[in-house]
Amino acid sequence: MAxxxxxxxxxxxxxxxxxxxxxxVAVRETDLGSGLMLRTSPLSFADGGFANVYDLSWTPSATTxxxxxxxxxxxxxxxxxxxxxxxxxxxxxxxxxxxxxxxQTSLNLAVEQGRILSMPVVDRExxxxxxxxxxxxxxxxxxxxxxxxxELTWTGSLTGRQAECYAFGNGNMVITRRNDPTKGSVRVxxxxxxxxxxxxRAADWVDVGFISTGGRGFRSTGVAxxxxxxxxxxxxxxRCPTRHIDLRGDNLLEVRSIGELHAETFPDSAATVGxxxxxxxxxxxxxxxxxxxxxxPPFAPSRRARMAVFEDRVGRTxxxxxxxxxxxxxxxxxxxxxxxxxxxxxxxxxxxxxxxGGQTAKMWAAVDGELTSFGNRHYLRWxxxxxxxxxxxxxxxxxxxxxxxxxxxxxxxxxxxxxxxAALAFPPQRSTPQxxxxxxxxxxxxxxxxxxxxxxxxxxxx
Numbered sequence: 083m084a085x086x087x088x089x090x091x092x093x094x095x096x097x098x099x100x101x102x103x104x105x106x107v108a109v110r111e112t113d114l115g116s117g118l119m120l121r122t123s124p125l126s127f128a129d130g131g132f133a134n135v136y137d138l139s140w141t142p143s144a145t146t147x148x149x150x151x152x153x154x155x156x157x158x159x160x161x162x163x164x165x166x167x168x169x170x171x172x173x174x175x176x177x178x179x180x181x182x183x184x185x186q187t188s189l190n191l192a193v194e195q196g197r198i199l200s201m202p203v204v205d206r207e208x209x210x211x212x213x214x215x216x217x218x219x220x221x222x223x224x225x226x227x228x229x230x231x232x233e234l235t236w237t238g239s240l241t242g243r244q245a246e247c248y249a250f251g252n253g254n255m256v257i258t259r260r261n262d263p264t265k266g267s268v269r270v271x272x273x274x275x276x277x278x279x280x281x282x283r284a285a286d287w288v289d290v291g292f293i294s295t296g297g298r299g300f301r302s303t304g305v306a307x308x309x310x311x312x313x314x315x316x317x318x319x320x321r322c323p324t325r326h327i328d329l330r331g332d333n334l335l336e337v338r339s340i341g342e343l344h345a346e347t348f349p350d351s352a353a354t355v356g357x358x359x360x361x362x363x364x365x366x367x368x369x370x371x372x373x374x375x376x377x378x379p380p381f382a383p384s385r386r387a388r389m390a391v392f393e394d395r396v397g398r399t400x401x402x403x404x405x406x407x408x409x410x411x412x413x414x415x416x417x418x419x420x421x422x423x424x425x426x427x428x429x430x431x432x433x434x435x436x437x438x439g440g441q442t443a444k445m446w447a448a449v450d451g452e453l454t455s456f457g458n459r460h461y462l463r464w465x466x467x468x469x470x471x472x473x474x475x476x477x478x479x480x481x482x483x484x485x486x487x488x489x490x491x492x493x494x495x496x497x498x499x500x501x502x503x504a505a506l507a508f509p510p511q512r513s514t515p516q517x518x519x520x521x522x523x524x525x526x527x528x529x530x531x532x533x534x535x536x537x538x539x540x541x542x543x544x
Contacts, residue, residue, distance in 0.1 A: 088471040089462075095472050096409060099460050104413040107134045112449055114166050116490035117144030120447050122456070125404065125416065125424055131385065133404040133416045135424070136445055136456040138167055138488075141398055146214025146491050149351035151194050153186055155481035162446035163453055167488040169389070169401055169445045170458075172209070172353035173375060173438045174483035175252060179260070180271035184252040184314040185293075187483045189374055190354035191221065191340065198298055198337055201318050203238035203253040206369065207358050207435045209391060210343075211351040214491060216391060216399055218358065218435045223249065225339035229326050233338070236320065250278055250289075250311075250319040253354075256373040269376060278319060281309035288324045291316035292335055298345065302333035353484060356436030357381055357418070359392060359425065364418035380439035385414035387458065388421045389443035392434025400429065401486070403443050405457040415440065442480045455479070 089095040106124035114120055121137040140147070149171050150161070162168035175187040186192055191208055192200040201223075202208075208221040223238030227247060237245035239254060256275035259267045278289045289311040291304035300318055304311060305327065313319050320335065327333055338345050343352070357367045370379035388404040402425065406415025416424070418436065425431055437443065444458040459476035 087474040089474065090471060092462075092472060095462055095474065098474075099407060100410065103407055103459055104410050106132055107136075112447075114447055114449070116166065116492075117141040118166055118447075118488060120167070120445075120449070120456075125420075127420070131412050131414055133385075133387075133406050133413070133420075134457075136403040136405065137400055138169065138402075138445060138447070139394075139398045139400045140488065142215045144491055146489050147216050147399070147486055148211050148214060148489075149194065149209065149353050149484060149486055151186070151188050151192050151199055151353075151484045153483075154183065155187060155483050157478045157481050158444075158485050159446065159453070159455070159478045161485060161487070165487045165489055167445065167447040169403075169486045170443050170479075170482050171437060171484035171486050172355055175255070175374075176269060176376070177257065177271050178268035181273055181276075182314055184255070184276075185317055186252060188252075188353065190223075190251065190253040191352055192354075192484070193349055193352040196298075196348060196350055197294065197296055198300075199294065199317065201238075201249050201251050201337070202340065202354055203249055203251050204240045204368070204372065205238070205341075206354050207356065208341075209353050209355045209435065209437070210349045212347075212349050214350075214489075218355070218391070218433055219342055220358065221343070221354075222341035225337070225341060225343075227320070227338060228334075228336040229320075229322060230328065230333055232326050234322070234326065239321070246323060248321040250313050250321070252313070253372075253374050254313055257376050259377050275373075276312060276314045278306070278309045278311045278313060278321065281307065281321075283308065286324050287321055288327050288329070289319055289321050290327055290333060290335075292318045292320065292333075294318075295334075298337040298348065300335040300337075302327075302335070305329055355391075356438055359390060359422050359431055359434035359436070364422075375439070381418050381436070383417050383419065385417055385420070387415040387440035387443050388418065389437045389440050389457075390421060390425065390434055391437055392425060392431040394429035394431060396429075398429075400425075401437075401445070403445060403457045404440070405443070407460040408441070442482055444479045 107122045109123045112120045118140045123135050125133045125135050173189040186200040190202040205222050208219055210217050223241050226233055227236050234246040236247040236249055237243045239248045239250050256272035258270050258272055260270050262268045289306045289309055290302050292300035292302050294317045295301050364381045365383055370381055387406045391401050393399050404416040404421045407413050445456040455477040458479045461479045463473040463475050
């Protein structure tokens with residue numbers, strides 16, 4: 083793996099990157115074992131631009147794939163050392179200025195080893211793993227929950243639908259941009275978006291903050307009768323009819339269904355991802371107006387790094403990265419349409435979707451006995467308080483909140499020891515989130531505000 087390199091300015095770094103990184107990769111195919119194959123090749127465009135393509139493929143009968151999460155973005159390279167192959171996974175909270183981060187930073191749906199870590203607030207595509215086999219679905223942020231023994235319908239607070247309960251989560255955050263003399267612009271949290279909308283004093287509704295108790299279960303630790311509950315302090319916030327809630331005691335919630343995911347067939351792991359490869363117009367996809375991601379549309383028809391997962395015509399599953407470098411005159415990546423057309427012309431696809439916006443997309447694989455990274459090698463660590471240099475960290479890349487790990491199926495079918503589970507996973511999840519002080523998360527407390535009833539527009543972003 084490459085050593086770190088320091089630069090005194092972004093201009094110096096850009097000149098280095100143009101000669102070091104902006105080059106087509108050699109065509110190569112590497113057998114990683116257990117049915118895992120890694121293929122590298124350049125993808126050229128008529129205007130002289132190109133993307134470097136890294137394709138990891140496997141047969142589900144020989145290799146398993148699982149999504150892993152960490153509450154806070156962290157470097158994935160250590161976890162990658164314990165698997166034949168690893169990749170970055172789904173969308174996560176990316177902020178430069180904020181009063182704090184949500185309990186879980188992987189946005190919308192996050193499920194690991196059958197445990198719900200985060201709930202979706204919008205309808206969106208999802209990547210699913212059952213018994214190590216990946217698939218995708220269009221997942222509605224709606225279903226049923228059991229609260230204190232009563233079965234109630236729920237929907238995401240940004241869906242515009244009506245239900246008995248409304249879910250709030252990290253997907254409710256709003257990111258804005260502020261000009262910065264050094265960085266150009268920075269991502270700034272709209273602090274009001276971390277609070278639930280205000281409720282009138284006569285409202286028959288209450289906002290309840292829940293923490294995970296494992297699996298699909300949650301227990302309440304905060305109640306706000308007037309709204310303004312801090313979404314970031316809980317694994318899940320539900321706006322519920324008051325009659326179903328004990329305002330002074332514990333409230334137990336069990337998720338019975340999320341769209342087509344039902345309790346009886348709940349996945350081992352799952353994550354909200356990007357548009358399906360079947361989408362007719364990527365620019366019109368609602369993800370492009372999702373303010374929890376940024377003000378920049380992630381699937382606009384511009385060339386960027388892209389990563390997709392799909393099943394080809396002969397039943398192999400692929401994770402394909404179209405790599406590029408921001409600011410490069412020629413090595414820019416691919417548009418969503420160019421990436422999809424390349425997949426269709428090459429191996430074809432039965433199903434597939436983009437994993438995320440692609441700007442942090444990266445793979446690691448054990449090649450000839452050495453851990454090797456692919457993609458996103460342009461990442462610079464910005465100067466810290468006591469530093470003045472920009473640091474090139476090509477192999478670790480940006481800290482992330484989720485990964486996909488691959489293992490030989492014969493090995494994962496064995497009894498996992500605690501030591502092995504710890505080696506394969508990100509840092510363990512916290513059992514109890516720490517609430518941010520002064521933010522409406524205090525049990526049975528609330529903040530005054532204008533009246534807003536629980537209607538389909540209650541969570542609509544401003």
